[in-house]
Amino acid sequence: MKPSTITLSVLLLAAVGxxxxxxxxxxxxxxxxxxxxxxxxxxxxxxxxxxxxxxERLETSAPEAVVVQATPTETPPPSRENWEARRxxxxxxxxxxxxxxxxxxxxxxxxxxxxxxxxxxxFKTLNLSSEDLDTLRTLMAEQGVxxxxxxxxxxxxxxxxxxxxxxxARELQREMLQDQxxxxxxxxxxxxxxxxxxxxxxxxxxxxLASSLSFTETPLSPQQTEALVGALRDVSSSFEYSVDLxxxxxxxxxxxxxxxxxxxxxxxxxxxxxxxxxxAESLSDAQLAAYAERQLAERERDRRQMEFxxxxxxxxxxxxxxxxGGFRP
Numbered sequence: 395m396k397p398s399t400i401t402l403s404v405l406l407l408a409a410v411g412x413x414x415x416x417x418x419x420x421x422x423x424x425x426x427x428x429x430x431x432x433x434x435x436x437x438x439x440x441x442x443x444x445x446x447x448x449x450e451r452l453e454t455s456a457p458e459a460v461v462v463q464a465t466p467t468e469t470p471p472p473s474r475e476n477w478e479a480r481r482x483x484x485x486x487x488x489x490x491x492x493x494x495x496x497x498x499x500x501x502x503x504x505x506x507x508x509x510x511x512x513x514x515x516x517f518k519t520l521n522l523s524s525e526d527l528d529t530l531r532t533l534m535a536e537q538g539v540x541x542x543x544x545x546x547x548x549x550x551x552x553x554x555x556x557x558x559x560x561x562x563a564r565e566l567q568r569e570m571l572q573d574q575x576x577x578x579x580x581x582x583x584x585x586x587x588x589x590x591x592x593x594x595x596x597x598x599x600x601x602x603l604a605s606s607l608s609f610t611e612t613p614l615s616p617q618q619t620e621a622l623v624g625a626l627r628d629v630s631s632s633f634e635y636s637v638d639l640x641x642x643x644x645x646x647x648x649x650x651x652x653x654x655x656x657x658x659x660x661x662x663x664x665x666x667x668x669x670x671x672x673x674a675e676s677l678s679d680a681q682l683a684a685y686a687e688r689q690l691a692e693r694e695r696d697r698r699q700m701e702f703x704x705x706x707x708x709x710x711x712x713x714x715x716x717x718x719g720g721f722r723p
Contacts (some may be wrong), residue, residue: 492543505535516590526578533575540567596626603685612680621676622685626669633665639700650704659697666693 491497509531510517517527544564548557576584600622604614614622637654666689670682677685 488546489543492539492546498539501539502532502535505538506531508538509534512594513590516587519586520579520583522579530575530578533571533578537568537571540564540571593623593627596623596630599626603688606688607681607684610684612678612684614677614681618676618681622673625672625676629665629669629672633668635661637661642700642703648704650700652701652704655697655700655704658700659693662693 492501513534517531520527520530522530541564544560544567548560548564575587579587600614600619603622604619607613635658637657639650639654639658642650666686670686670689673685674682
């Protein structure tokens with residue numbers, strides 16, 4: 395849906411004003427030297443790591459408007475001090491981009507494109523006016539921008555106490571934005587939005603299968619697609635690996651025991667079989683055969699990647715073989 399120029403301009407200007415308010419709140423927290431106290435009740439409401447994947451993906455995907463151009467200089471001798479200085483300068487430049495109103499508007503607009511691509515199907519289920527839908531999209535985009543901004547500020551913090559303050563401020567801002575979304579949608583639709591967000595890590599795998607079957611004689615129907623998302627989500631969320639390598643990153647792979655790789659992929663094959671059994675209630679034999687073939691190909695590809703990472707630590711900065719629920723870019 396294409397919002398009117400006037401409506402979008404008003405929303406974005408409001409978002410900039412709101413960002414200024416959030417910055418004021420952050421400054422107030424910093425000046426007050428607010429102590430951070432862990433609250434079990436709040437912690438218990440946070441989604442599990444698998445459920446947070448999509449939310450964090452929106453928050454940790456750097457807005458494309460934040461591009462810090464490196465100035466050509468003579469490369470200094472590698473040292474911890476030089477690395478930390480370059481990192482601090484880069485964080486300073488990126489934070490400055492968030493504080494520029496025009497840059498922030500650009501970030502929100504680009505983040506709205508990400509929101510649209512991931513939530514288009516869900517938006518169609520909402521009975522919202524075009525103005526309310528534009529407001530929802532803007533709030534969700536602002537959540538992503540705020541999440542990334544606070545991470546940049548946390549990375550640039552000088553002390554653990556400062557990082558804790560940034561984390562607290564980030565939670566405060568997230569809660570304030572979430573309250574606005576609930577106020578806009580109502581409790582029922584807000585719960586449906588959260589449920590859809592929790593399912594997003596699994597939709598990528600299902601959408602890939604649906605795409606590969608779309609030009610065959612056995613395409614997935616919308617009902618089958620949703621049923622398969624549910625089956626994959628239910629099995630993956632309850633399945634426990636004895637050795638979970640799905641979150642290994644870069645140099646961490648150097649510590650992996652080859653025997654653990656064997657164990658992980660044996661267990662993943664078991665998980666895939668459980669998904670097929672659950673999916674058999676809604677998919678035809680031909681569709682199940684195509685899905686099983688994709689599962690096998692993905693396991694083999696991910697195993698090759700994991701073995702390469704183990705043998706060449708540092709070759710991959712991010713990502714590892716998935717444990718179910720879609721690739722993590």
